[in-house]
Amino acid sequence: MDDKRRLILDQALALVDERGLAAMSMRAVAERVGLTSMALYPYVGGKDALLDGLVDLLHQELGSVVGEGADNDWRPRLLALGRAVRQLAYAHPGAFPLLLNRSAAAASASWLTAALRAILHDAGVPADRIPRLARMICAFLLGYATGEVTGGLPGGLPGEAGERDFDEDLADLVRLVEVAVRAT
Incomplete structure (x- = not known):
């Protein structure tokens, strides 16, 4: 798994652990990794792909x-x-x-x-x-x-x-x- 993708997924999982699944958005994950939400798309796709990435993780x-x-x-x-x-x-x-x-x-x-x-x-x-x-x-x-x-x-x-x-x-x-x- 690409290092940047792994960082994003790790931070998305940490966010869900801290605040619940409802709190996870592309914007909230992007803020955690210091990117804009649009900058996440090449690494994790949209929100559905991000959720699939969490399953994978x-x-x-x-x-x-x-x-x-x-x-x-x-x-x-x-x-x-x-x-x-x-x-x-x-x-x-x-x-x-x-x-x-x-x-x-x-x-x-x-x-x-x-x-x-x-x-x-x-x-x-x-x-x-x-x-x-x-x-x-x-x-x-x-x-x-x-x-x-x-x-x-x-x-x-x-x-x-x-x-x-x-x-x-x-x-x-x-x-x-x-x-x-x-x-x-």
Whole structure:
């Protein structure tokens, strides 16, 4: 990623973290980087492209936190991925819902789906069942974390209790994958 584009996206993300998604405008981002709003366009396009860039940036951050994982066992990798998604939501609560609400805009934005597919492949899920199961797990992770940080998750528990609840749900996902493998 071009250095200037990365600076602009980093500042846009910081702005959303500080003031919320509604506060992000081309003008507000331009002021943060010392440019005019028109000077942003060659680097990030319009506002829609800027939002797509934030999705890309969030996926890159998720990928850098999780990495490829040296563990050969798929179970700890799935648990680590789930926890990393939730941590990303808490790190960027204003921008995180974009992962659920905007389509994957760039190659790195498909990182989560690719990571889930690799985990499911390594678990022994039949190839024809991987896309559906990956979608289901992705929807759970993004939906749960979005609901948690926006307050829209019914019955969500705060603090450690919420973390334990989430870990129990992740354990259920592991069991779901194990059942999918045994059903073959």
